[in-house]
Amino acid sequence: MGTDIVFAKEVLIRFGHCDPAGIVFYPRYYELLNALVEDWFNEGLGIPYAELLGPRRTGLPTVRLETDFKRIARMGDVLTQTVRIARIGRTSLALSIAFVGADGEPRVAFEQVIVCTSLDTHLPTPFPSDLRAALERAPSSQEQ
Amino acid sequence: MGTDIVFAKEVLIRFGHCDPAGIVFYPRYYELLNALVEDWFNEGLGIPYAELLGPRRTGLPTVRLETDFKRIARMGDVLTQTVRIARIGRTSLALSIAFVGADGEPRVAFEQVIVCTSLDTHLPTPFPSDLRAALERAPSSQEQ
Amino acid sequence: MGTDIVFAKEVLIRFGHCDPAGIVFYPRYYELLNALVEDWFNEGLGIPYAELLGPRRTGLPTVRLETDFKRIARMGDVLTQTVRIARIGRTSLALSIAFVGADGEPRVAFEQVIVCTSLDTHLPTPFPSDLRAALERAPSSQEQ
Amino acid sequence: MGTDIVFAKEVLIRFGHCDPAGIVFYPRYYELLNALVEDWFNEGLGIPYAELLGPRRTGLPTVRLETDFKRIARMGDVLTQTVRIARIGRTSLALSIAFVGADGEPRVAFEQVIVCTSLDTHLPTPFPSDLRAALERAPSSQEQ
Numbered sequence: 001m002g003t004d005i006v007f008a009k010e011v012l013i014r015f016g017h018c019d020p021a022g023i024v025f026y027p028r029y030y031e032l033l034n035a036l037v038e039d040w041f042n043e044g045l046g047i048p049y050a051e052l053l054g055p056r057r058t059g060l061p062t063v064r065l066e067t068d069f070k071r072i073a074r075m076g077d078v079l080t081q082t083v084r085i086a087r088i089g090r091t092s093l094a095l096s097i098a099f100v101g102a103d104g105e106p107r108v109a110f111e112q113v114i115v116c117t118s119l120d121t122h123l124p125t126p127f128p129s130d131l132r133a134a135l136e137r138a139p140s141s142q143e144q
Numbered sequence: 145m146g147t148d149i150v151f152a153k154e155v156l157i158r159f160g161h162c163d164p165a166g167i168v169f170y171p172r173y174y175e176l177l178n179a180l181v182e183d184w185f186n187e188g189l190g191i192p193y194a195e196l197l198g199p200r201r202t203g204l205p206t207v208r209l210e211t212d213f214k215r216i217a218r219m220g221d222v223l224t225q226t227v228r229i230a231r232i233g234r235t236s237l238a239l240s241i242a243f244v245g246a247d248g249e250p251r252v253a254f255e256q257v258i259v260c261t262s263l264d265t266h267l268p269t270p271f272p273s274d275l276r277a278a279l280e281r282a283p284s285s286q287e288q
Numbered sequence: 289m290g291t292d293i294v295f296a297k298e299v300l301i302r303f304g305h306c307d308p309a310g311i312v313f314y315p316r317y318y319e320l321l322n323a324l325v326e327d328w329f330n331e332g333l334g335i336p337y338a339e340l341l342g343p344r345r346t347g348l349p350t351v352r353l354e355t356d357f358k359r360i361a362r363m364g365d366v367l368t369q370t371v372r373i374a375r376i377g378r379t380s381l382a383l384s385i386a387f388v389g390a391d392g393e394p395r396v397a398f399e400q401v402i403v404c405t406s407l408d409t410h411l412p413t414p415f416p417s418d419l420r421a422a423l424e425r426a427p428s429s430q431e432q
Numbered sequence: 433m434g435t436d437i438v439f440a441k442e443v444l445i446r447f448g449h450c451d452p453a454g455i456v457f458y459p460r461y462y463e464l465l466n467a468l469v470e471d472w473f474n475e476g477l478g479i480p481y482a483e484l485l486g487p488r489r490t491g492l493p494t495v496r497l498e499t500d501f502k503r504i505a506r507m508g509d510v511l512t513q514t515v516r517i518a519r520i521g522r523t524s525l526a527l528s529i530a531f532v533g534a535d536g537e538p539r540v541a542f543e544q545v546i547v548c549t550s551l552d553t554h555l556p557t558p559f560p561s562d563l564r565a566a567l568e569r570a571p572s573s574q575e576q
Contacts, residue, residue, distance in 0.1 A: 003421055012150050014537055016466050019303060020197060020310045020363055022486070022558075023264050025302065026206050027174035034171060034448050044443075050508025051166060053447055054454070061216070067209045072266050076482025119165050122216050156330075159341055161320050164446060164454045164507055166342070171448065178304050186300075195305055196366025198310070219336025219452055307474050308485060309551050312496050315466060318459035341452060350458050353499045360493070360554050407453050 003096070004139035007044035007083040009036060009100070013073050022056035023072040025063055033097060036081045037114075044083075045134040058128060063092070066111040073099070073107045088135050091116050092125040147240070148283035150163040151188035151227040154170060157217050159263050173252055177241060180225045181258075189225075203261035205237070210255040217251045219241070229235060230279070232279050235268040257282040291384070292427035295332040295371040297324060301319040301361050311360040317396055321385060324369045325402075332371075333422040345352070346416060347405035351380070354399040361387070363396045376423050379404050435528070436571040439476035439515040441527050442467060443531070447504050455504040461540055465529060468513045469546070476515075476567040490560060494522070498543040505531070505539045520567050523556040530571035 011032055018023035039059075041049040052058045061122045073079060079099040086094035097110040127135065155176055163169040181204075185193040196202045217223060223243040230238035241254040260271045271279065299320055307313035325348075329337040340346045361367060367387040374382035404415045414432040417424065451457040467561065471494075473481040484490045505511060511531040517524035529542040548574055550557045 014467055015307060015481065016313055016315065016463055016470075020306045020308065021203050021205075021266075022308045023205070023266070025304055026209075027171055027178060027180075029169035030174050031448055033170075036447075040447055040483055048501055048508065049447065050445075050506075054507055059165050061167070061213065061469075063213050064171075065209075065211045065213070066250075069205065069207050069209070072205070074482075075486055076480065091212075092327045109229075122167070151397055157338075158326055158449060159337065160319055160326075160457055160459065162452045164450045164452065166452045169448055175304055179302055182302055182304075192364065193303065194301075194362075198363055219335065236419075244392055289443065300515075309491050309493075309554075311493070311554070312468075314497075315462035317457055318462050322459060341565075346487070347453050349453075349504070351454070351501050352502070353458075353497075353498045357493065357495050410455070422502075 003084045003086065004098065005077060005082045006085055007036075007040040009043075009081050011036075011064070011079050013032055013075055013079065013080055014079040015075050018075045023074055024107075026069060029067070029069075029099070031080070032099070033110055033112070036083065036097065037112075039084050039093070045131070047134055049129050052128075052131070053119070056128070057119040058082075058125075058131075059119045059122065060114050062112055062120075063115050064111075064113040065124040068109045070088050070106050070108060071101070077107075078102060079107055083136065085138055086111070088132075092137065146227045147230065148228055149226045150282040151180075151184040153183055153187075153225050155180070155223050155225055157219055157221040157223065158220055162219045168251075169220055171212060173211070173213075173243070176243070177223070177254060177256070179184065180241065181239070181256075182228050189275070189282070191275050193276055194270075195215065196275070197263070200272070201263040202269075202275075203263045204258050205261060205266075206256055207259050208255075208257040213220065213255045214250050214253060217244070217245065221251075222246060224249055229279065229282055230255070232276075234270050237271075291372045291374065293370045294373055294426040295324075297327055297331075297369050299367050299369055301363055301365040301367065304379050306361075306363045311362055314357060316323065317355070317357075317387070320369070320387070321398060321400070324385065325383070325400075328371050328419070329424065333419070333426070335419050337423055340416075340419070341407070344416070345407040346413075346419075347407045347410065348402050349405060349410075350400055351403050352399075352401040356397045358397060359389070359395050365395075366390060367395055372397070373423065373426055378414050381415075381423065420428040435516045435518065437514045438517055439468075439472040440512050441475075443468070443501050443509055443511050443513055445509040445511065447507055449469055450507045455506055457546040458501060461499070461501075461531070463530070464513070465542055465544070468515065468529065469527070469544075472515050475562070477570070479563050484560075484563070485551070487559070489549045489551040490557075490563075491554065493549060493554075494544055495547050496543075496545040500541045502538050502541060503533070505533065509539075510534060511539055516566065517570055518543070520564075522558050525546075525559075535542055537567065 017028040084096040161172040228240040384424040449460040516528040
């Protein structure tokens with residue numbers, strides 16, 4: 001990538017994430033992905049996600065998502081989740097996210113495109129200025 | 145695509161699929177996707193999915209998944225889910241799946257690659273012969 | 289109970305409902321329960337659930353729920369879900385719901401109390417008249 | 433209760449936990465409940481949950497669960513989850529669990545009975561001795 005990690009957080013693979021094959025049921029990865037982005041907004045960018053999606057009526061729907069499931073993860077594994085910014089547009093944001101095992105090997109990699117919308121119209125809208133400023137302060141954007 | 149639909153099924157977008165923005169929370173789409181593939185195996189291919197993943201110890205993990213979220217879907221919408229076979233390999237299967245609204249417009253489109261594995265080793269293995277035969281009998285394979 | 293079944297519907301226990309122990313992960317039962325009540329409203333009572341919870345701004349939160357998990361259910365099982373009305377109040381409704389296996393033995397039994405609320409205030413409110421009439425027409429209410 | 437809290441942990445109510453009414457979709461509370469018990473085992477009791485349910489083939493199914501949903505919780509709320517031991521039996525364990533808001537008011541209260549089983553037979557079995565010892569060391573058991 002060449003871009004920096006802008007946020008990282010560990011996650012425990014729980015019993016409830018796993019299927020009868022003893023490995024993560026893949027829809028659960030997307031719940032983890034959404035939680036990670038939420039944590040990044042709250043803890044990394046300093047933009048309270050619940051305010052944004054709630055009273056500020058600003059939506060952040062995903063419009064495109066590519067996923068490579070590279071290796072299996074099992075109950076009890078602790079994965080490191082990393083967020084990189086691939087591109088910041090006027091109304092959209094591309095992220096490269098990886099979930100990496102304790103052995104350093106990636107389990108899943110996501111390329112996600114999020115669009116900023118008005119929750120009243122569900123139409124794209126420019127990022128609010130505080131969110132844009134926070135995104136631009138993130139490490140990777142200096143490089144580009 | 146040029147390939148035929150090999151399975152179609154309607155699904156109701158439920159209250160529990162939707163988020164505070166009133167639209168489908170995208171991880172729920174992947175639960176619907178997995179249920180659709182399960183129904184296709186059971187009802188379309190005539191290969192009981194629970195036997196395959198259970199006593200037959202045959203895994204069907206997803207290794208790659210591209211998703212385009214094209215339009216929002218809301219609580220109460222009924223979507224038609226369609227499965228097309230993009231490619232049948234020795235140990236893998238590529239599917240093109242769409243969820244289409246009552247207005248004929250797609251809501252989500254998936255390009256999914258599934259691999260056949262042994263649940264004892266989690267390594268790829270050729271499709272069992274009954275599954276391969278059922279896949280090859282599906283309409284789209286005649287065309288190719 | 290002595291009360292009649294007012295709605296019944298089969299459900300397939302899916303791969304995605306089950307955990308590494310090969311049996312239903314119990315939080316999934318509550319998703320099935322909510323879907324059953326939704327189907328009962330739509331298909332049994334003739335009151336579109338998505339309209340009620342959406343434009344009609346009428347909430348139906350659960351305020352009390354007792355569950356007995358009586359026997360395990362496995363991937364591939366088909367359960368018959370039955371709804372009985374235990375009590376209809378002015379703003380609340382008590383239901384007795386069972387999920388029964390093909391062998392006639394119950395897997396799970398729920399005693400659920402639902403309250404009718406305004407989604408603007410989240411305070412209890414009498415059932416809308418069409419919903420009350422539909423509930424009172426259901427078989428069990430004749431008995432009481 | 434009179435019994436002591438044996439484990440406490442905060443949880444953020446996320447966007448993905450909430451429904452179109454803007455409050456927690458109640459099946460999500462049970463996912464949080466299961467995660468809390470898992471964290472208590474791992475962090476409080478010092479018994480790795482994934483080992484227990486995995487290689488040790490020891491199941492911990494819930495057989496009875498009473499829930500009172502006392503007040504609504506919204507996206508962005510941080511709840512304090514507390515675990516109390518109501519009773520330790522030879523093969524079963526009764527817990528009183530509460531999720532309490534920042535205002536000190538309970539949102540949900542659970543009375544949960546968990547049984548220890550063999551994952552080979554799904555039949556009840558006495559708690560393994562390390563788990564029993566850890567349970568008995570927990571504060572509330574001193575009192576009884």
